Amino acid sequence: MALTIRDVAKAAGVSTATVSNVLNNTGKVGRGTHRLVLSAVKKLGYFPNAHARNLASRESRTLGIIVSDIENPFFPEVIKSFEVRARSLGYDAILSDTNYDTRRTREAAERMMEHNVRGVAVMTSEISLRLINEFARRRIAVAFLDLAPVKGYSSNLRVDYFSGMKQIVEYLYQNGHRRIAFVAGRPALKSNVARLQAYENCMRELGLEPGPVLPGDLRFEGGLAAGTALLKMTPRPTAVMAVNDLTAVGVIKALTKSGVRVPADISVTGFDNTRLAEYSNPSITTVDIHRDMLGRMAADALHELCSAANPRGREYQVSAELVLGESSGPASQ
Amino acid sequence: MALTIRDVAKAAGVSTATVSNVLNNTGKVGRGTHRLVLSAVKKLGYFPNAHARNLASRESRTLGIIVSDIENPFFPEVIKSFEVRARSLGYDAILSDTNYDTRRTREAAERMMEHNVRGVAVMTSEISLRLINEFARRRIAVAFLDLAPVKGYSSNLRVDYFSGMKQIVEYLYQNGHRRIAFVAGRPALKSNVARLQAYENCMRELGLEPGPVLPGDLRFEGGLAAGTALLKMTPRPTAVMAVNDLTAVGVIKALTKSGVRVPADISVTGFDNTRLAEYSNPSITTVDIHRDMLGRMAADALHELCSAANPRGREYQVSAELVLGESSGPASQ
DNA sequence: TAATCTGAATTAACCGTTTAATCTGGGTTT
DNA sequence: AAACCCAGATTAAACGGTTAATTCAGATTA
Numbered sequence: 001m002a003l004t005i006r007d008v009a010k011a012a013g014v015s016t017a018t019v020s021n022v023l024n025n026t027g028k029v030g031r032g033t034h035r036l037v038l039s040a041v042k043k044l045g046y047f048p049n050a051h052a053r054n055l056a057s058r059e060s061r062t063l064g065i066i067v068s069d070i071e072n073p074f075f076p077e078v079i080k081s082f083e084v085r086a087r088s089l090g091y092d093a094i095l096s097d098t099n100y101d102t103r104r105t106r107e108a109a110e111r112m113m114e115h116n117v118r119g120v121a122v123m124t125s126e127i128s129l130r131l132i133n134e135f136a137r138r139r140i141a142v143a144f145l146d147l148a149p150v151k152g153y154s155s156n157l158r159v160d161y162f163s164g165m166k167q168i169v170e171y172l173y174q175n176g177h178r179r180i181a182f183v184a185g186r187p188a189l190k191s192n193v194a195r196l197q198a199y200e201n202c203m204r205e206l207g208l209e210p211g212p213v214l215p216g217d218l219r220f221e222g223g224l225a226a227g228t229a230l231l232k233m234t235p236r237p238t239a240v241m242a243v244n245d246l247t248a249v250g251v252i253k254a255l256t257k258s259g260v261r262v263p264a265d266i267s268v269t270g271f272d273n274t275r276l277a278e279y280s281n282p283s284i285t286t287v288d289i290h291r292d293m294l295g296r297m298a299a300d301a302l303h304e305l306c307s308a309a310n311p312r313g314r315e316y317q318v319s320a321e322l323v324l325g326e327s328s329g330p331a332s333q
Numbered sequence: 334m335a336l337t338i339r340d341v342a343k344a345a346g347v348s349t350a351t352v353s354n355v356l357n358n359t360g361k362v363g364r365g366t367h368r369l370v371l372s373a374v375k376k377l378g379y380f381p382n383a384h385a386r387n388l389a390s391r392e393s394r395t396l397g398i399i400v401s402d403i404e405n406p407f408f409p410e411v412i413k414s415f416e417v418r419a420r421s422l423g424y425d426a427i428l429s430d431t432n433y434d435t436r437r438t439r440e441a442a443e444r445m446m447e448h449n450v451r452g453v454a455v456m457t458s459e460i461s462l463r464l465i466n467e468f469a470r471r472r473i474a475v476a477f478l479d480l481a482p483v484k485g486y487s488s489n490l491r492v493d494y495f496s497g498m499k500q501i502v503e504y505l506y507q508n509g510h511r512r513i514a515f516v517a518g519r520p521a522l523k524s525n526v527a528r529l530q531a532y533e534n535c536m537r538e539l540g541l542e543p544g545p546v547l548p549g550d551l552r553f554e555g556g557l558a559a560g561t562a563l564l565k566m567t568p569r570p571t572a573v574m575a576v577n578d579l580t581a582v583g584v585i586k587a588l589t590k591s592g593v594r595v596p597a598d599i600s601v602t603g604f605d606n607t608r609l610a611e612y613s614n615p616s617i618t619t620v621d622i623h624r625d626m627l628g629r630m631a632a633d634a635l636h637e638l639c640s641a642a643n644p645r646g647r648e649y650q651v652s653a654e655l656v657l658g659e660s661s662g663p664a665s666q
Numbered sequence: 667t668a669a670t671c672t673g674a675a676t677t678a679a680c681c682g683t684t685t686a687a688t689c690t691g692g693g694t695t696t
Numbered sequence: 697a698a699a700c701c702c703a704g705a706t707t708a709a710a711c712g713g714t715t716a717a718t719t720c721a722g723a724t725t726a
Contacts, residue, residue, distance in 0.1 A: 002449070002471055004682055015706050020684060030704055045467060050447040051384040052682035055711045070413055071608075076404045080430060092444070095428055097413060111425070114383040116335070134378060138335055220612055249612045256614060275404075279553055279582045281589060281614045337712055348676050353714060363674060385712035388681045 003046045012040035023048060050092065054116060063091045063302050064117040065295075066108045068124035070097045072218075073246070073274040074291065075123070081295030082121060089303050091118070098124050106131060113138060119302030122147065125189045141305035143298045146191045155301040155313045157294060159191070164287035164320030165198035165241075166205075168269050171285075171322060172239045173206050176331035177267065180208065181237040183226040183247050185218045192218070195243050195271065212237070216247050223250020230266075231258055238266060238331040245270035245277045248284050252327060267328035282326035289320045336379045345373035356381060383425065387449060396424045396635050397450040398628075399441045401457035403430045405551070406579070406607040407624065408456070414628030415454060422636050424451070431457050439464065446471060452635030455480065458522045474638035476631045479524045488634040488646045490627060492524070497620035497653030498531035498574075499538075501602050504618075504655060505572045506539050509664035510600065513541065514570040516559040516580050518551045525551070528576050528604065545570070549580050556583020563599075564591055571599060571664040578603035578610045581617050585660060600661035615659035622653045 009016045014033060021028045022037040029037070040046075054060055063086045067075045079095060086093040094115055096108035105126040112120045113134070119141030122132075127147075132154075135142050142154035149156070172180055182199045185192030196213065203210040214229055216222035223242060227250060230240060242248035248270030252262050262268050262282060270277055273288035297316050305311045342349045347366060354361045355370040362370070373379075387393055396419045400408045412428060419426040427448055429441035438459040445453045446467070452474030455465075460480075465487075468475050475487035482489070505513055515532045518525030529546065536543040547562055549555035556575060560583060563573060575581035581603030585595050595601050595615060603610055606621035630649050638644045 002682095006682080016683080017685075017706065017708095018704090021705095024684085026685095028704070033704080045470075047443055047446045049388070049449055049682050050444075051387040051449060052711090053684080054384040055382070055388055055681090055713085056683040056685085057711085058684085070403075071409045073406070076409060080403055080432075083430065097416065099413075110380055111383075113380045116382055116384060137378075220608070246612070249614075253612075253614055275553070276609070276612060279579070279586075279609065279613070281582075281586055335712095338714095339712080349713075350677080350715075351675065354675095357714085359715095361674070366674080382712055385681090386714080388683085389712075389714040390681085391714085 002049075003044055005046075005048065008037065008040050008044060008046050011044060012037045060116045060118045061091050062094060062115055062117045063299060064094050064096065064112040064115065064120040065298070066096045066098060066105070066112070066120060066122050066124055066127070068098050068100050068126065070095075073276055074244070074272055077291040078123065078295040078298075081292040082299050083295075085296045085299035089299060091299075091303075093299075098126055100124075100126060102126050102128070109134070112140070118306050119143070121145070121298040121302065123298075125191075141302050141311070143301040143305075145294070145298075146194060151313055153305060153311055153313065155305060155316060157297055157301065157316045157318055159194075159289050159294070159318045160320045161191070161194045162198040162201070164271065164289065164322070165195065166202045167320070167322040168241055168271075168285070168287060169199070169202040169206065169208075171324075172241075172267065172269070172328070172331075173208070175267070175329065177239040178208060178331070179235060179237040180239045180241060181212050181214065181230060181233075182210070183214045183216045183223060183240060183242045183251060185216050185222075185243040185247070189218075192243060199241060216243055218244055218247060220246055220250040220253075223247035223252075224254045225250075227251040227254025228258075231255070231260065236266070239269070239328070240266060241269045242271065244272050245274045245280075245284055245286055248286070248327070249276060249280050252280065252282070252284075262327055263329035265332050267331070269328055273323050277323070277325060280325075280327070285325040285328040286323050287320050288323050289318055294318055335382075336377055338379075338381065341370065341373050341377060341379050344377060345370045393449045393451045394424050395427060395448055395450045396632060397427050397429065397445040397448065397453040398631070399429045399431060399438070399445070399453060399455050399457055399460070401431050401433050401459065403428075406609055407577070407605055410624040411456065411628040411631075414625040415632050416628075418629045418632035422632060424632075424636075426632075431459055433457075433459060435459050435461070442467070445473070451639050452476065454478070454631040454635065456631075458524075474635050474644070476634040476638075478627070478631075479527060484646055486638060486644055486646060488638060488649060490630055490634065490649045490651055492527075492622050492627070492651045493653045494524070494527045495531040495534070497604065497622065497655070498528065499535045500653070500655040501574055501604075501618070501620060502532070502535040502539065504657075505574075505600065505602070505661070505664075506541075508600070508662065510572040511541060511664070512568060512570040513572045513574060514545050514547065514563060514566075515543070516547045516549045516556060516573060516575045516584060518549055518555075518576040518580070522551075525576060532574060549576055551577055551580060553579055553583040553586075556580035556585075557587045558583075560584040560587025561591075564588070564593065569599070572602070572661070573599060574602045575604065577605050578607045578613075578617055578619055581619070581660070582609060582613050585613065585615070585617075595660050596662035598665050600664070602661055606656050610656070610658060613658075613660070618658040618661040619656050620653050621656050622651060627651050 098105040200210040214226040270286040277284035431438040547559040603619040610617040
């Protein structure tokens with residue numbers, strides 16, 4: 001059917017092993033032959049079959065990444081930097097999306113095994129313990145996002161939510177805010193819980209009573225609902241911290257629709273520093289958690305686990321940084 | 334290393350061929366044996382190696398999709414529906430991102446060949462004719478987005494920009510707008526040119542002079558610059574049509590920052606109906622081009638090309654539909 | 667009863683690479 | 697000149713599946 005290494009070998013008048021050695025730069029081939037083979041490759045327009053390669057070589061050169069929702073603006077940047085880094089480390093990268101669904105998560109994990117990945121970055125909470133163990137059994141390296149305690153063959157990327165939340169709370173405090181509400185996400189997600197707890201701890205550290213805490217869903221709609229609920233509260237909070245940017249956008253939308261001004265009447269903050277924070281009107285005060293670094297570190301973590309002789313999982317810290325926008329200001333008296 | 338079909342065969346006390354036939358549901362295996370094999374598969378936790386499968390079976394069951402930028406909010410939804418459809422048609426799907434870069438586009442195309450895809454959806458303009466021909470030579474089905482004339486082994490998905498633009502222009506016209514500016518995208522992209530031409534034609538159809546046309550880049554920054562430029566114009570347009578939503582957001586940002594009210598002073602419209610249009614404050618009047626349908630149709634188009642005995646490329650139409658938001662209204666006098 | 671048929675299983679070749687083991691022949695060493 | 701080396705090539709056995717060709721046992725038919 002398509003071109004094979006044999007065609008190239010024949011065209012160059014050498015054996016397939018020689019062609020393979022040229023393509024893999026093993027340094028076992030003389031200069032003259034090397035050139036000869038390369039020119040045959042180019043002339044024929046030959047590309048090696050990735051499947052045959054993967055099958056024949058002892059070690060797989062594929063990394064996988066599983067995210068919950070590619071439409072969530074948090075992920076594309078992570079995915080991109082993961083792929084770029086993976087490629088520059090010599091890996092092929094494959095992506096699966098779970099859509100927050102348990103069945104799809106299982107299918108995604110199975111796909112990773114079918115594709116014989118060397119390692120996989122798991123950036124979703126829906127994954128079951130059974131699958132995690134299955135990865136371990138197959139000696140597939142795993143990098144979790146805010147999920148697992150570090151075990152033998154898995155590392156963990158820990159976003160420093162506490163520091164991020166602390167920066168927001170202190171900033172608001174310095175601007176005179178004392179009643180600071182929080183719009184949470186679904187407690188099923190570990191990272192949502194971590195964010196909420198960080199908020200509560202930071203409030204207490206400053207001698208403030210946490211709350212009110214409103215339920216949300218990480219989505220625009222949840223922010224809208226929370227914003228509407230906020231309007232009915234007495235005394236009304238002077239600031240609202242949302243669990244992520246999208247929620248903050250919803251809150252702002254609900255508030256401004258009712259004639260409440262942001263930030264003159266209420267300050268609103270987000271989290272994640274997605275592009276949305278910048279696009280929003282007013283732009284959102286938020287926390288940058290370096291998503292590109294996150295993707296890169298995931299690839300690095302997997303590479304480290306894969307290449308170490310006696311791999312030990314590590315804990316990676318991803319720092320967070322306050323980014324001021326137009327959605328926050330001094331507390332209204 | 335990992336489990337193979339031989340392990341399963343041994344555990345079930347049958348040959349590998351039987352296991353293969355069970356897994357592929359060829360219907361050549363008796364009921365009893367079938368059950369026996371399945372239980373062995375389950376007990377061992379076996380998953381077939383996708384590479385070996387792809388290599389051994391004559392026909393590849395993989396489809397690829399190449400997009401220019403996964404961070405562009407236009408694409409994630411397209412990718413998602415493409416993958417879902419591909420999977421339900423029995424294909425594995427792989428994704429590559431070109432980052433608007435020619436070299437990366439070439440690498441993406443090569444990756445598709447290396448992975449021996451059966452067909453590929455090309456949703457970027459940077460692709461070269463040489464690569465397109467290479468696809469044809471290898472009998473790889475191709476589905477283009479707004480790009481190629483239909484040839485033998487490729488189909489084309491044509492978004493009805495004209496209808497979309499017409500709906501916006503007529504809506505603005507009915508609301509009293511006569512001076513309607515346009516913020517374009519980079520002319521290197523076919524779809525940008527199509528949008529611009531549609532705008533110009535629609536204006537002329539209504540007896541209006543097209544223009545001014547401002548340069549943009551499909552990005553927030555371009556919108557910002559265009560918005561700033563607009564403020565200096567006399568007579569100032571009463572409405573601005575942006576080439577996409579992101580640009581519209583930038584335009585709105587620049588205008589409101591200078592105290593110009595949207596839509597009271599100037600109406601602004603976008604295109605694509607990304608979630609951004611909804612999140613924006615004010616929300617954006619835009620055109621929905623059914624991105625989920627786009628992804629699904631791409632997969633369908635490829636499947637059709639792959640499965641037909643004598644494949645003929647087709648032209649697919651993707652309709653467009655006006656979605657009213659808060660960013661537009663009657664023309665200021 | 668012998669011949670034939672048929673459904674269900676097996677055998678073995680093949681898919682396109684990699685790679686360990688082997689071969690080859692001219693240059694060094696003694 | 698015989699013995700030895702070694703860089704540079706080849707040979708052939710995997711890798712984990714699929715599938716056409718083949719075998720086999722039991723049921724059907726003449």
